[in-house]
Amino acid sequence: MADFATLDELKARLDWTLDADEERIATSALEDASDLARIHAGLEWPDAASAPRLVRTLVLKACKRYMTNPSGYTQSRAGDETLGWNDSQGEDAGTVYFTDDEQKLLAEVGGRKRGLWTAEVSAWNSVRRPVTAGLVPVAQPTPDSKPFPMFGDEVEPW
Template identity: 80%
Template sequence: MASFATLDELKARLDWTLDADEERIATSALEDASDMACLHAGREWTATTVPRIVRTLVLKACKRYMNNPSGYTQSRAGDETLGWNDDQGEDAGTVYFSRDEQRMLQEIGGRKPGLLSAQVSAWNSQRRPVAAGLVPVAQPTSDSKPFPLFSDEVEPW
């Protein structure tokens, strides 16, 4: 699969000039992030059909990775200490999308998380219309009436 962003676009977002080894790593990161964007969105795009926001998310993930490819949470040199506070854990040192970025990709792809309601019925069953507030009886006969679930003003029980 092709990358959704170019190496030059990623270089423009970084604060330093990449050497040959870092360019190789950045190219792989762009491909990985593009593949993961398709996975989270549930869609297949090409470099020409990808939405612009997906390209931006891919570049953000790659920049985050290139800034800290080893996944360090803290670095110390003499009296100077530097700390990172990105999503760490199992994603440290890898190209990843944050939870918000994953949700955004899912929405872009048309996958909306949430609860769904589906009507469930027994196989080969038939629905019988029943008046509101009445419960049908198990074996209806010619003189049986539905059982009232609650009292109503017309026919109190």
């Protein structure tokens, strides 16, 4: 599979010129970020051109974050040489990763929306009847049967 962004596009976003070793690391980061983008989106685009531009942007953003801070430091102090990490990145510290918001964006681009969904369930060969709010249909209706009231007061049912 092709990467969603090129090394030249990543170089344009960085503040320094990459040496040969950094170019090798950046190429690997682009591959890793592209693979992660496919997983989070849940889609396999045949080539990078068929993917939305947002995917390329998010891949470049993740790679720039990694290239700028490859060890995942969250604190650094020159005096006494203090370096620090925190648990906010967890196992992703020092790797190419997408933030929670970026993962949500990729899922939405792929058509996978998070949240609680309801699905209508019905019995086989059942007939849908219009139901008025607060009324329950009768199990075996007759021509003169009426829906059963579920609430005691129609004005304030709750």
